[in-house]
Amino acid sequence: MNTGVVTGLLQLINAAVTPVVLISACAALILGINNKHTAIADRLRLFAADLRNSAVSSERKAQIREQVAIFFLRYRLTWISLATLYSSVICFILMILFIILSQKQVTRWDSGVLSLFLIGIALTLCAVASEMFEIRLSIRSLQVELRDV
Numbered sequence: 001m002n003t004g005v006v007t008g009l010l011q012l013i014n015a016a017v018t019p020v021v022l023i024s025a026c027a028a029l030i031l032g033i034n035n036k037h038t039a040i041a042d043r044l045r046l047f048a049a050d051l052r053n054s055a056v057s058s059e060r061k062a063q064i065r066e067q068v069a070i071f072f073l074r075y076r077l078t079w080i081s082l083a084t085l086y087s088s089v090i091c092f093i094l095m096i097l098f099i100i101l102s103q104k105q106v107t108r109w110d111s112g113v114l115s116l117f118l119i120g121i122a123l124t125l126c127a128v129a130s131e132m133f134e135i136r137l138s139i140r141s142l143q144v145e146l147r148d149v
Contacts, residue, residue: 019092019099019117026092026124031034032086037078044071063144077134078099084127091120 050056056064085088098109101107 007088019096019120022092022120022124023089026085026089029124029127030082030089033078033081033085033127035132037075037082040071040075040078044075045069047071049091054107059148063147066144067141070137070144074141077130077137081127081130082131084123087126088120088123089114091123095120 047064050064051061051068095113098113098116102109102113
């Protein structure tokens with residue numbers, strides 16, 4: 001292989017590495033948030049079972065109802081985080097595709113690559129902000145749980 005081809009291949013690999021790192025970071029966030037999303041859903045199911053149980057006191061049922069509202073909002077926020085992170089991954093994958101096509105002279109869409117990068121980063125930021133709000137709500141749900149202790 002001549003030097004120009006090797007240099008071109010190295011530039012292509014270097015250009016594609018950054019989005020791959022971003023995809024890996026999103027995947028790590030997705031894994032953690034998905035686990036939390038599942039745990040919140042499981043907790044909601046337990047709350048529903050407690051509400052259906054006639055042995056549970058009316059005071060406890062009132063407390064559970066208050067927590068259900070908070071937990072459902074937390075569930076929706078984790079869903080939003082997951083959806084935006086998956087959307088980020090799609091942007092970063094498309095970005096890799098456009099980088100490769102640009103390097104192969106199939107298309108020249110530099111502004112598209114930059115746009116996909118910025119959209120992916122903005123979506124990731126939205127996911128993190130949504131998670132921060134969800135964490136704040138988790139404190140509120142814990143306060144409701146511990147109110148009578």
